[in-house]
Amino acid sequence: MPIPADARFWLARALGLWRRGWASLRTRGLRASWARLRAQFARRPAPTTVLWRPEPTPFAPFALATSGQPRASVVIPVHGAFPHTLACLRALAAHPPAVPFEVIVVDDASPDDTLARLGQVAGVRVHARATNGGFIAACNEGAALARGDWLVFLNNDTVPQPGWLDALLRTFDTQTDVGLVGAQLVYPDGRLQEAGGVVFADGAGWNYGRGEDPADCRYAYLRDADYLSGAAIALPRTLFERLGGFDMRYAPAYYEDTDLAFAVRAAGLRTLFQPAAVVAHDEGGTAGTDLASGPKAAQARNQAVFAAKWADALARQLPAGTLPTPARLHRDRPQVLLIDALTPQPDRDSGSVRLVNLMRLLRDEGAHVVFLPANRSADGAYTQALQALGIECWHAPWAPGIPAWLRAHGPRFHAAMVSRHYVASEVFPLLRRHAPQARLLFDTVDLHFLRERRAAELAGDAAALRAADATRARELALIGMADATFVVSDVERALLAREAPGARVRVLSNLHVLPAPGPGRAGRRDLLFVGGFRHPPNVDAVRWFVEAVFPRVRAALPGIGFHCIGGDVPPAIAALAGIDGVHVHGHVPDLRPWLDGCVAAVAPLRYGAGVKGKVNEAMAHGLPVVGTPAAVEGMHLVDGHDVLVGADAEAFAAAIARLHGDADLWTRLARHGRDNVARHFSLDAARDVVRETFLAR
Incomplete structure (x- = not known):
């Protein structure tokens, strides 16, 4: 007898939690994994209204x-x-x-x-x-x-x-x-x-x-x-x-x-x-x-x-006597459901920037957007920021368990997008049952199996390689279930053309709103890295840069500093602050002082997948980037025209020294980098894909 969709959800959630927990223990260790688990399931209280009232004292001027x-x-x-x-x-x-x-x-x-x-x-x-x-x-x-x-x-x-x-x-x-x-x-x-x-x-x-x-x-x-x-x-x-x-x-x-x-x-x-x-x-x-x-x-x-x-x-x-509900109040627009593991935090990671800007784009195109985090937790100012954009956000205690919530709300949606394979594995069967009319969209965020495979190959870890193969099977199964799948680069689309022939795969890459450009070359100094350390490739990248690249840079450019910015700093990264010239800042809400003051952003990733938000963000502000081939993969970047690329420590350090000493090159890269973001990673660049996949009748 087939397992009911609601029961399959809880079974999939339990198995997925076990798999991710084991993988996290292998790559992050017990302490970091426990902190990640607590963040995943924390129940933050919803905001409450505390009213201010004047003291009822007698009148005086x-x-x-x-x-x-x-x-x-x-x-x-x-x-x-x-x-x-x-x-x-x-x-x-x-x-x-x-x-x-x-x-x-x-x-x-x-x-x-x-x-x-x-x-x-x-x-x-x-x-x-x-x-x-x-x-x-x-x-x-x-x-x-x-x-x-x-x-x-x-x-x-x-x-x-x-x-x-x-x-x-x-x-x-x-x-x-x-x-x-x-x-x-x-x-x-x-x-x-x-x-x-x-x-x-x-x-x-x-x-x-x-x-x-x-x-x-x-x-x-x-x-x-x-x-x-x-x-x-x-x-x-x-x-x-x-x-x-x-x-x-x-x-x-x-x-x-x-x-x-x-x-x-x-x-x-x-x-x-x-x-x-x-x-x-x-x-x-x-x-x-x-x-x-x-x-x-x-x-x-x-x-x-x-x-x-x-x-x-x-x-x-509405006819007289109708009970107003969100579904009925927004009946004149297509209603789109977005589900991700957590509420996006756009000041902390590039995936969140992409998701929030996708919400903006959907609203610009006339859709009403509903967001449900898989952990059903309100996340303070981040949830309120979405609500200020007009996003209907659901969380506990008003959102019951996801199966019950989808039973109540599923019939209202024109399309539903679920991000990350471990969330989609839980939710896809429920959506097919409770929202059969909705176009089912799978957002890979990046191909997890590709990132896991590259990390395993770099480490020579046979067990991790087997785990990557298991992730591949799960991701390909979801791609087969979805009406359309999103990847963030042409590289990943070409890979899926081989791995999942016949699947409908579209590129929906990073999305950025270009700010005003920063100042020119004069007066800038030091190097900048931005990336959250819950992401293992960033930990590896910073350690490799500080240990293998930065000594060569300091030999060529004495006194230059390296600023490392990103939340969830592990002890191995915090310890690097003891090295002369290395500054570990942790999470910084406003990056503008560093984007305006540093001479280059570095992206020393040795493995990974997807498109790198840290590269896009620097380029959008007019800050040139020096990166590895893995960091610039799939981003339409040309070495020497939009970016400088170094495949090993010696080449990476030489690229930094070259950029530091050539003001004309710096200016060209700053201009071309912004042009690249506008062409490939702006809201306008994604508009046609969004209309076709989310909103077409």
């Missing part, structure tokens, strides 16, 4: 650090309820945004002493209305007084959290075609109030995520939303003016924010929910919550007004 030349104008309409307004203003005073801002408080004929007390808050522009006109009239009048490039509407019964405004406005810089951005609204007790709004076909609204945990994977990523609550929204002032402000047909209030979102989209712009902008909102603190009387009574009446105005647009919305 204070000041806001506003600007006479604001970039953002924060408009706060008020009608009585001064304790709410006081808490809001105290929050702005205690944690002022980094962007220059002004605060315009529109007093809508408050029945209490609000107006008098506002006069004692320095840095606030107060506009007093003679008669009460309601929320819409107050907001429109405040907007007419604004001087900033952005208009920000903020309810007075809110406590904006530190960084909220900068996060809202940053969205306009990091995303394209953005017209309106709304904050994550939370209740004072930290529960989610709204992660953007959903509008149904009858015009009714739904506060997505109400009452849930803000860290829940369904709500924690940047997302297009049907509407954003006017309690905390931002948009360009010129756009608000062009749209005619809040529509007065909804006066005094309610549905004006929903109407604005529909108008923004009708103008061809996006309306986005930004979870990084957190605002605590005491919902109903000023208008109440009774839909039958008072200001809230207009909500039911205005639904009919809104539905009549936007009848054509509403025909494309």
Whole structure:
């Protein structure tokens, strides 16, 4: 009787863990293997919302650090309820945004002493209305007084959290075609109030995520939303003016924010929910919550007004009564699932850079991207960085075991890509069962069996060679199961043409966004190596370079230094820092000082597979590279034109000395290296492959 797919997953996971553990013990030793195991299965806690609130002390005059030349104008309409307004203003005073801002408080004929007390808050522009006109009239009048490039509407019964405004406005810089951005609204007790709004076909609204945990994977990523609550929204002032402000047909209030979102989209712009902008909102603190009387009574009446105005647009919305889910919210775009062993850490390894830039490219091409790490662990700032790109990231505790998660989510995907053979071995049968409609893609990252075989041949290790053959069998089996397989170089594609004839193999190489080039040759000194030391070829490369190459370099260039940068430094590499001129830095989040200050990057790899991110990264910054044949394999590089190549220690050292002493050669290599990255390793270079394999119908 065949084994069910779910049971096969757990069996494959156990066998895969045993194989990788044994291989790691052989190549890394017990200590490093144990650290790797702990990292693989660590359950990092998901981020939780800890709210800041001002102390409820009696009122006394204070000041806001506003600007006479604001970039953002924060408009706060008020009608009585001064304790709410006081808490809001105290929050702005205690944690002022980094962007220059002004605060315009529109007093809508408050029945209490609000107006008098506002006069004692320095840095606030107060506009007093003679008669009460309601929320819409107050907001429109405040907007007419604004001087900033952005208009920000903020309810007075809110406590904006530190960084909220900068996060809202940053969205306009990091995303394209953005017209309106709304904050994550939370209740004072930290529960989610709204992660953007959903509008149904009858015009009714739904506060997505109400009452849930803000860290829940369904709500924690940047997302297009049907509407954003006017309690905390931002948009360009010129756009608000062009749209005619809040529509007065909804006066005094309610549905004006929903109407604005529909108008923004009708103008061809996006309306986005930004979870990084957190605002605590005491919902109903000023208008109440009774839909039958008072200001809230207009909500039911205005639904009919809104539905009549936007009848054509509403025909494309979810039917009334539908339960909003991520699958349904992104129903208008192809949904693509990416699975890798861990959450990518692009400041630590080149494979992560490639994966994150693939996500960017997929989003640019109109796909909605879902990421699931095989260890189901949230990884702090790395997970949050993906969510800030608009990636729907899943992790424990909201993602149960992978079989259960795929049962629930599998039917939504147009394509699913799994990276690394040991992850794909576990997941492919589940995907075939629970997502049979999805195009199944295997990302080798690099051909593991090729790297293992080369390492075994270099070491003369017969047991390791047999292990490489076993890896080959597993990788070829997965290639046979997949609808398409990705390799990172033409060298690996040619190899698979022999090893797996008939398989559909495409090159999806390293992906880089070219930064501005670094400075020229003058003033540079020293050599740079970058590479994480969880990767055994990097350990071998640095030891060989320091022991065999660097003494020859120092003999030719006395005083030159070698900077070794990369995380997870083992004792054998740390010990090299005792050698004169060798500097072992460990992990460095920002490489720019070394990329701008060193005269060359070295890639002394004696074995490996795939395309080397350390080479791409240096070239992208305009830093010439000296490498071994293994380091530049499959990268379209020509010795003497794009790169210098040394096959042994003597040739490698001679290449470094030659580059160091020839400024014209240095300049040519810097220019040609950047050109090479742009031609072969940019997002544009991969666009056609991504369209064909992930998105074609």
